[in-house]
Amino acid sequence: MENTIFMQNSILSLLIFLPVLGAILMLPASKYLKIPNIIKYIALFTTGIQLILSAWLYINFDSTLSVMESPFTVQVNWIKHFNIEYFVGVDGLSIPMVLLTALLSFICILASWNIDKKPLGYFSLFLLLDAGMMGVFLSLDFFLFYIFWEVMLLPMYFLIGIWGGPQRHYAAIKFFLYTLFGSLFMLLAMIGLWYFTAPFNNNEGTFNLIKLIQLSPMIDSQLWGFDIQWLLWIALFIGFAIKVPVFPFHTWLPLAHVEAPTAISVILAGVLLKMGTYGLLRISYPLLPGEVVAFSYTLAILGVINILWGAMCAIAQIDLKKMVAYSSVSHMGYVLLGMSAVVSPSLAGAEAGLNGAVMQMFNHGTITAMLFLLVGVLYDQAHHRWIVYPDNYKDQELAGKLAFGGIATQMPVFSAFVALAFFAGLGLPALSGFISEALCFIGGFSAFRLVTAIGTLGILLGAVYLLRAYQRVFLGPLNDSYNKLIDINSRELATVVPIAFLVLLFGVFPKPLVDMVSSSISSLVSVIQGAM
Amino acid sequence: MNNIQSLQYFLPELLITITALFVIVFDLISQKKSNNLLVSVALFCIAWLLYQLPSNGGEIFNGMLINDKFSLYFKWIIFISTGAVILVSKYSNELDKEYKAEFDALLLFVLLGMFLMTNSIDLLMIYLSIELVSIPSYVLAGMLKNDKKSNEASLKYVIFGSFASGLMLFGLSWLYGISGSTNIYEIYKTIQLIDNPYMIYMSLMLILIGFGYKISMAPLHYWTPDVYEGSPTIVTAFFSAAPKAAGFAILIRTFFILFTSTNSLTVDALPLEGIDWFLIVAVLSAATMTIGNLLALKQDNVKRMLAYSTISHVGFMLMAFSTASIDAIVGITFYLTLYMFMNLSAFFMVIHVENNFKVKEVNQWGGIGYKTPILAAFMVLSLVSLAGLPPTSGFVGKVYLFRTLFATEKFYWLGIVGILNSVISLYYYFKIVKSMYFDESVIEKEENKPMLLYFFILLFSAQNIIFYFYWQPLYNYITKLFS
Structure with a gap:
């Protein structure tokens, strides 16, 4: 005991x-x-x-x-x-x-x-x-x-x-400077919160996020003609948006x-x-609920831009890893869309959106990890990861031609895992990505119909880049220069299998994940809905 | 207090003077023996006298100087940094060993001048102490007799310095003309009654030029990069730390006593009626940090880069100064203390690298991270601290500076300028880090490891971590100086 x-x-x-x-x-x-x-x-x-x-x-x-x-x-x-x-x-x-x-x-x-x-x-x-x-x-x-x-x-x-x-x-x-740029705005907002809430707490400022939930909505003064809460929201949003990353900070x-x-x-x-x-x-939503309500439409639009922009950039990529990277931009857009649904007139919609967002955060974490790990496995052996050789490739004979092809015959187990990861990435039912993306869209649709409808195009675009890449790299006749590749080894399997298991598990049985998050989500929703 | 009584508050200064003179005499009679022991003992004695020095003397030497906690604290940080520079200077390969005694003596004279700067309350003393710092500094900048850049540095410094001090003298004489007194407390009583703010504006601006030149505030910063680049590195290290502290000490004292409505260092201040110099300082602060940072971006010479970075740090401290609150001067003093040591640590590392590897440019620093792993790691710590990121004391200091804007609800825009500047500064500080760790090793030579230099680099750099986790005692101590 x-x-x-x-x-x-x-x-x-x-x-x-x-x-x-x-x-x-x-x-x-x-x-x-x-x-x-x-x-x-x-x-x-x-x-x-x-x-x-x-x-x-x-x-x-x-x-x-x-x-x-x-x-x-x-x-x-x-x-x-x-x-x-x-x-x-x-x-x-x-x-x-x-x-x-x-x-x-x-x-x-x-x-x-x-x-x-x-x-x-x-x-x-x-x-x-x-x-x-x-x-x-x-x-x-x-x-x-x-x-x-x-x-x-x-x-x-x-x-x-x-x-x-x-x-x-x-x-x-570049990574360092971008993040620092955002986080310094966060620093200003943090010091600002301390000072602006101090009058409501016996002149004692605090950084305690639980106490600040009560204190920060009381701020009501202006600066440069804007509400201070609004400025705080913007400063915090810049800090977090760069990390997400929200278009155009991506x-x-x-x-x-x-x-x-x-x-x-x-x-x-x-x-x-x-x-x-x-x-x-954790910070912007509970501390500045009024601003969340005012900003949610913009957030939904930014989310949809992320979805579409990320997906379209991914289609244009001829580097497998870069494609996966842009798919992250696209998938984080779903999270933003789900988060914006918190202002939905129907409570169920709001909760669905936020639940979806938090689950998508987890599921995208697993799926994208799997994608990167698998790309890494291929890169370790082939020493490149071109889908198609670029036009300015050092070997001009190869420029513009398919780099791989038919890998599935050479590395069957590996290719099966890639297929699983790709299908999870494009949101196939019975895999974890489907449930969270669906919840994000359900929430989004209950709040912002048109924007969400446009956003669903992202699923289609996702299918385009993932399936096309799969076809070019893994299907078709085997490219002879790669007949020496050996299949995924046990260490690499050990990295992928647990994730694949979670992807499958939460695809058919998401209850543990939902149970974990839902009660915190409902209290967050009630805070925000209370400010509407 | 009359002169004889005042002497008991003046013992460290007296010992500095005696040591400086004795160092020169010793050099004449000792026939090439090193004076290290002599100087070390003298420094120790000065430290002991400083430790014994009371801080409740009030006005001494018939109102020429003041003895208070504020000046004592500044004397300590100035003394520690100058002492470290004197001790480390024997490792400098640039300096001609033949002139070591002159070098030490000159530094000690500057130290005396800086001590006087911290406690001058009389226009004459203000002027004289600044000149006592400036004139030996001109010589120090030109210590390398056969180096063109060093000569250029010295000459530029003289011309710029004389010009600025001439203008300041003009401003001081205006004040004297208005009030008929040279004691700043007396002057304050008179200028309160003056209904023409332009007279005061005039003298205020001229005095600001004099002080601004000393702390290299824009637009009076032009001398800084050239002087810093041309001077021997050890002198540059010195210039970037102690005289800045002394400059801020005199700036804070003079402006708080003369040009605010409260005439005191211990209360939040409002500008003198009709004279909003706070806004002027705020604008100059934004200009200083922006100019310093933008120009530092372009530099390839490490010394020059750090020179420009000094300018930008001055801008940060002026940002807090522009709010003229008690929080602000506590914050400045706190930041200045931390800044001096992280900056000295960085400069000592530059000296070490120059001595061992004979390199001056940033891109020649390649591979140092693997050749001297310990020092390089601490250099990274100092640079992170200079950039103001956690987990270092530079971050804490910067938070306090930003905080003053919120505490006084003034100049929020300056905060945004400050933030953008922090981002810029990170880029050039990390050019050094990038060179040290990412670039291929271009350095082959074995290094020698001078213990004392190691010790100072580690000590001054370790404060970045110590004061990050445990800054409260230092901050409380500084707060008590102003109560």
Whole structure:
């Protein structure tokens, strides 16, 4: 019994700081223990424990309790002067993201097993990144949230910049600058929230996100002729939109995703993009419900632009990884559309939209991770990932011709998994993507008919780029230069199978996922509907 | 307080003077023996005297100087940074060993001038102390006698400096003409009664030129890059830290006492009636940080880049200064303390790299991250801190600077300018990081590891982390200076 209580109090902190400990341990271990691959084993062990802990958290998680009632919540004063707290907690919004982060981190360590260039740097930075991601999803204090948000940037910068592809330097700094640009606006909004809510809390500002839910709607003053709440919303939105990324802030994404090594692309697409939408749901939505109502139509339009723009860009790509990257832009559009449905006149529609959005965040995380992992498997053997060779290809004979073809005969198991991932990506029923996308559209349709109707075209476009790519790469007669390719090996299978299992499971039996999120979603919906 | 009584509040300054003179004499009689021990002992004694120095003396030397907590704090940070520079200077390969004594003596004279800058409350002392800092600085910039750039730096510095101090002297004489007194508290009583704001505007602007030149505020920043590039790196490191602190100390004191309605360092201030110099400072702050950052983007020379970055940091501190609140001066003092040390750490790293690898350009830094992994990691920490990102103290400092805008509900637009500038600054700071880690190693040579230099780089860089997790005591201490 005592053990359980100790576990309850410390599990969230363990989830965050265990990777840091692992990263610190690596340094002496690599120096003094002469075991080959010791660094990789430490990383695998750390993320493995993290995965077990998060599974334990999931089993003991009670979705009916609010954050303040939850036994896992920890709230300690950190800096009294500013009322900054070490305040971590978990609710229905964050638990899918925590599970996703733990799962993908573990899988990504497996997927980076063949990294031999400066492994100490790679794996310690990866674990720091892991800690930052966990911290973002578990923080309930804005200041803490911001710090974890920023702490992630530095490892990411190095991971792309040192271990990435040919254009890695440019991709790394572009990613860094874009995100920093957004997050500094977030910083201003954060300080602003502290000051503007202080008068309603005995002149004591706070960063506590739970308290701010009550305080921030009371702000009612103006600046430069705008409501301060509106300005705060815009500043926060810029910060989160760049991370999502919402059109027109998406240009960092294809570059960073393509240049990053496989595992880092998985983390970028699987977890980091979710932070944008998670931030909107965690901070902007409950704190500024009035602004959400006013902005939702714009959000729906932006979502639909994302869906269509991302899909059309994906159609135009001849690089397999770039295509997957643009498909992320498209799929995050569904999340935005689902989120905008919160203002729907029918309560069921609003809840469907938000549920769909949160589930899509999880499902896109798994599906896109699978896509990137599989592209990585192919790239490791073929050393390129062109669908069609570009016109300026170094070997002019090949320029403009199909690069692969008929891979399915050479790598049947691999091709089957790719087929599964592609079908999940285009939202085939009985796979997890279908349910969340359908819910997003149901919600969206109940709120904004025309816009959503246009958005459904995205499914069609999704089928175009995914099926066409599949046909060009895997079907048809076998390209003779690739008759030496060997099928997916057991390590690579180990990275893909768990995800494939989840994709199938949540496709036919989404109840666990729905149960996890729905009660937090209904309270969020009632906050926003209350402001209408 | 009369002169004899005042001496007890003046002991560190006296010892500095004696040491400076003795260093020169020692050089004449000692026949090429190193003066390291002498200088180290003297620095230790100065530190001890500073530690003993009371901070409740009030006006000393018949109202020429003031002895208070504010000046004592600034003396400490100025002393620590100058002391570090003096100790590290023996590792500088650029300096001619023959002139080491002169170098030390000049630095000590500048130190004396800076000490006086922190506690001058008389127009004459203000002018003299600034000149006492400036004139040895001109010589220091030209320490490399046979280097063209160093000569150019010195000459530019002289011309620009004399011009600015001439204008400032003109402004000071206006004040004297208006009030008939040179003590700033006396002057304040008179100028309150003046109903023509343009007279005060005139002298205010001229004085701002003098101080602005010292802290390299736009549009008086033109000397900075050339002087920083031409001077020996150790001198550049010095210029970028201590004189900036002294400049801010005198700027804060003079402007808060003379040109606000409250005549005090310890309360939030409003501008003197009809004279809204806050807006002027706000505009200049935006200009300073933008110019500094935009020009830094283009630089390939590390020293020049850091010189421009200094300008932009001055802009950030002016941003807080423009709100003229008690929060603002606490924030500036806090930021200045952190900034001085992260900047010195970065500059010491530049010295180390120049000594070992003989490189000046950013793109020649390739592979340093793997040749000296520990120092490079701390350099990254300093650069991250300069860019103002967590988890470093630079972030905390920057939060406090931005916070003053919200606390006083003034100049929100300046916050947005500040943010855009932070993004720009990250780009050029990370050019160095990129070179150190991403580029192929172009450096072959084994390095030697001077212990003291290592120690200072690590110490000044470690504060980035220490004050990030534990800044509260320092901040509280600074807050108490103004209560």
